[in-house]
Structure formats: C-alpha cells, structure tokens
Amino acid sequence: MSSLLTKTMKAIRLHAPGGPRQLVFEDVAVPSVKSNEVLVQNEVIGVNFIDTYHRTGLYKLELPATLGREAAGKVVAVGDALKSQLKVGDRVTYFSPASYAQFTAVPESSVFCLPPTVDYESAAAYTLQGLTAHYLVRSTFKLESKHTCLIQAGAGGLGQALIQMAKIIGAKVITTVSTPEKEALVRSLGADHVINYKDLPEFSSKVRELTGGKGVDVVYDGVGASTWFQSLKSLRTLGCLCLVGNASGPVPAIDPLLLSANGSLFITRPTLVDYLREPGEMQQRCTEIFQWIADGKLTLSSKTVLPLDSASQAHEILESRQSAGKILLQPPALTN
Structure with missing residues (x-):
C-alpha cells in the first residue's frame, strides 16, 4: 500500500463558507497514516446536518477543509501501533472528520469493525445518527x-x-x-x-x-x-x-x-x-446498534444514494427537508 500513499484522490472540499455550491469536487493528496490511525477506503459516506453547519460557517472549520463526519469502507493501511488489533481488509465504519473523500485517515478510537451481516449502506447510515x-x-x-x-x-x-x-x-x-x-x-x-x-x-x-x-x-x-x-x-x-x-x-x-x-x-x-469521551465508549454503543441491525430490529427503510461529486445536491435535498431517511454518497471507483 506504500505506493497508494503518494497518489491523489477525489474529495469534496470547502474553501469558503456559504451555500451548497461552495462544495468543490477536486483532487487532493491521499492522507498519510499516523501510528494510531488506519486508512479507510470509503465505500459509502453518510450526509448529516452537521455537514451543512460546517459548510455555512455556523460551526467553524479551519479552511480549506474536506467535509464529512462518517463513512463505511475497508481498511487499506494500518498504523504501526495498531497492527496487532486491525488489519488490511477489515470492514469498518467510523465517526471522524474528512469523510467526503475516497480515503480517510481515522484514529483507532473512532473505528468500529462491522459484523459480517451488516452492509456498508446500513453502516454509513447508522454510525453518526x-x-x-x-x-x-x-x-x-x-x-x-x-x-x-x-x-x-x-x-x-x-x-x-x-x-x-x-x-x-x-x-x-x-x-x-x-x-x-x-x-x-x-x-x-x-x-x-x-x-x-x-x-x-x-x-x-x-x-x-x-x-x-x-x-x-x-x-x-x-x-x-x-x-x-x-x-x-x-x-x-x-x-x-x-x-x-x-x-x-x-x-x-x-x-x-x-x-x-x-x-x-x-x-x-x-x-x-461528549458521549464518546471515555475509551471504548464509541465501540460499546456501536456494538448494541449494529447488533440491533443484525437482528433486523433496526432497518434502513429509506435512502437516497448519490455520487460523491453530487454532494452539493445532497445538501440541497437535506436542507429542503423534503427527503425521507438517510442521504448517502458513493465515491468514484478507483482508477489505476
């Protein structure tokens, strides 16, 4: 995976606060991985109201910034401190910044390994929310x-x-x-x-x-x-x-x-x-959430799936309050 870390990826970036059209689909460097992080290749990305608050400036970000707070995907690189806990190929979901991208570097404390019966769409829909x-x-x-x-x-x-x-x-x-x-x-x-x-x-x-x-x-x-x-x-x-x-x-x-x-x-x-500050608290909560999903007690009854480059449209739909259920983004397939 070392060659991957030198490549660029597609991401949704914000250079100045404002409306949905401020979201720019552009090339950025694939993030490097610290010793306590994993690199996740995002398969499905969740869209949330907090993303619109970041975009408008209601909640401040240091700009330019990659938007997003959750996604589900597979681990493609593991920091040195985590190699006994996580491995390349693990299916995970996470709550962490900069998810509107093909890849995201995520701290181990914000990662949850998915049960085999939970698909990426359900995982991305039920992590932050x-x-x-x-x-x-x-x-x-x-x-x-x-x-x-x-x-x-x-x-x-x-x-x-x-x-x-x-x-x-x-x-x-x-x-x-x-x-x-x-x-x-x-x-x-x-x-x-x-x-x-x-x-x-x-x-x-x-x-x-x-x-x-x-x-x-x-x-x-x-x-x-x-x-x-x-x-x-x-x-x-x-x-x-x-x-x-x-x-x-x-x-x-x-x-x-x-x-x-x-x-x-x-x-x-x-x-x-503030409800995830204790070590392991995110994983404890996710364990119950994803067990409910695996048991069929918690279901993704309605969704809207758009390509990542349509993030501005996703924000327009969300802010119109006309949508039902979860709005999801799908990153473009990787090209060699």
Missing part, C-alpha cells in the same frame, strides 16, 4: 418502557433511528412529519401517533390530548427554531427537552423562567463527542 440516537435514549434521557416521547421530524435519518430505538425499548412514540407519505413511513417503523405539523403548527395541544393532558416525558428535537417552543409546551411537569439540531435554524436565547413557568422543566443541548 445511530450513535446520536443511542446516547439520547440511553444516556441524555434514559428512556424506559413506562415513558412517552415526542420525536420531531420522524421521517428524517435521526428521527427514524430514534423511533426504532424507542420502540425496541418499549416506549410510546409520538412523532411529527410534514407529508402523508412521511406519515405512512413513520407508522411502518412503529410510531404510535403521528402529527402533521404543517396542518397543525401549534401541535402541543394535540400532544397533550394524546397524553390525557399530561404531556410527554421527553422531546427529542433536531428541528430547532420552528419547533422548540411547541416542543417545550408538549412536556409534562419535570419533563426534558433535548435540543439536538438546527434544521430550521438555531434556537434563540431561552429565559430560564420559561422553564419554571411550564412545570420546572429541564433543557439540554447535547453533542455526540
């Missing part, structure tokens, strides 16, 4: 069968993961969608109640009706600006609002008195990296 959904239901608010949760944008990639994980746990699920087609999709995943927020923008009244006036125990809200207040109004006394994204824009500053006035509520804005 699967890990996010997992820490939300297992750690941020430890969901149990006695609980009722509200999941915003249930037809999106994160929403689908959350619905399925909540049903694996045995909780009752209320979710919001924007179209009848998406309603059918989330019902097929096990959602107990579905609200079309386009028809009912002030959906908290319906949530309270569905919960006998009590409200839900927890809301998982990745939409942000357009939903957070109705999410808060949907909570029971001592309920928890988990703000996990900004699909419609950032949430404004929140007066703490709003929390006491609505039932001594809790609010948190978690981020994935």
Whole structure:
C-alpha cells in the first residue's frame, strides 16, 4: 500500500463558507497514516446536518477543509501501533472528520469493525445518527418502557433511528412529519401517533390530548427554531427537552423562567463527542446498534444514494427537508 500513499484522490472540499455550491469536487493528496490511525477506503459516506453547519460557517472549520463526519469502507493501511488489533481488509465504519473523500485517515478510537451481516449502506447510515440516537435514549434521557416521547421530524435519518430505538425499548412514540407519505413511513417503523405539523403548527395541544393532558416525558428535537417552543409546551411537569439540531435554524436565547413557568422543566443541548469521551465508549454503543441491525430490529427503510461529486445536491435535498431517511454518497471507483 506504500505506493497508494503518494497518489491523489477525489474529495469534496470547502474553501469558503456559504451555500451548497461552495462544495468543490477536486483532487487532493491521499492522507498519510499516523501510528494510531488506519486508512479507510470509503465505500459509502453518510450526509448529516452537521455537514451543512460546517459548510455555512455556523460551526467553524479551519479552511480549506474536506467535509464529512462518517463513512463505511475497508481498511487499506494500518498504523504501526495498531497492527496487532486491525488489519488490511477489515470492514469498518467510523465517526471522524474528512469523510467526503475516497480515503480517510481515522484514529483507532473512532473505528468500529462491522459484523459480517451488516452492509456498508446500513453502516454509513447508522454510525453518526445511530450513535446520536443511542446516547439520547440511553444516556441524555434514559428512556424506559413506562415513558412517552415526542420525536420531531420522524421521517428524517435521526428521527427514524430514534423511533426504532424507542420502540425496541418499549416506549410510546409520538412523532411529527410534514407529508402523508412521511406519515405512512413513520407508522411502518412503529410510531404510535403521528402529527402533521404543517396542518397543525401549534401541535402541543394535540400532544397533550394524546397524553390525557399530561404531556410527554421527553422531546427529542433536531428541528430547532420552528419547533422548540411547541416542543417545550408538549412536556409534562419535570419533563426534558433535548435540543439536538438546527434544521430550521438555531434556537434563540431561552429565559430560564420559561422553564419554571411550564412545570420546572429541564433543557439540554447535547453533542455526540461528549458521549464518546471515555475509551471504548464509541465501540460499546456501536456494538448494541449494529447488533440491533443484525437482528433486523433496526432497518434502513429509506435512502437516497448519490455520487460523491453530487454532494452539493445532497445538501440541497437535506436542507429542503423534503427527503425521507438517510442521504448517502458513493465515491468514484478507483482508477489505476
């Protein structure tokens, strides 16, 4: 593989923040591998809202930068410190920067070896969003069968993961969608109640009706600006609002008195990296996630697959909020 390390590869690069057309498909050097890293030849790359936040400058990157935070593929080179743990040919998935490329150098701590029954598309779809959904239901608010949760944008990639994980746990699920087609999709995943927020923008009244006036125990809200207040109004006394994204824009500053006035509520804005800080934590979470996939309990029900050079189109689709499920990118085949 030493000759590979001197070659160039195709990648999606950002030279200045802005709209989707700021994403440039260009040649860059294949990254070198440090002693604690592996080089992964990416087969399928996941697209996530955090990628759009990096592109617009909402979350700052040192530019120029290769976008992306997750992919699945095979190991093609192994750093000296890892040769007893990982080998060339291992099928892996990872959560690490610079995945919008044919190759990515990934720290060993961010790599998970895939079970043989899990394909690359499922792996790329359920790494970042699967890990996010997992820490939300297992750690941020430890969901149990006695609980009722509200999941915003249930037809999106994160929403689908959350619905399925909540049903694996045995909780009752209320979710919001924007179209009848998406309603059918989330019902097929096990959602107990579905609200079309386009028809009912002030959906908290319906949530309270569905919960006998009590409200839900927890809301998982990745939409942000357009939903957070109705999410808060949907909570029971001592309920928890988990703000996990900004699909419609950032949430404004929140007066703490709003929390006491609505039932001594809790609010948190978690981020994935803080739930992966302990050594082996990423692998522990992935073990349960990919066992659920292997058992058929967690499925990739809908997807959009585009070539890597169509990354700008992928961002347009994601930001339009018209897509259902996961958006994936496929790198070009290697040429000799």
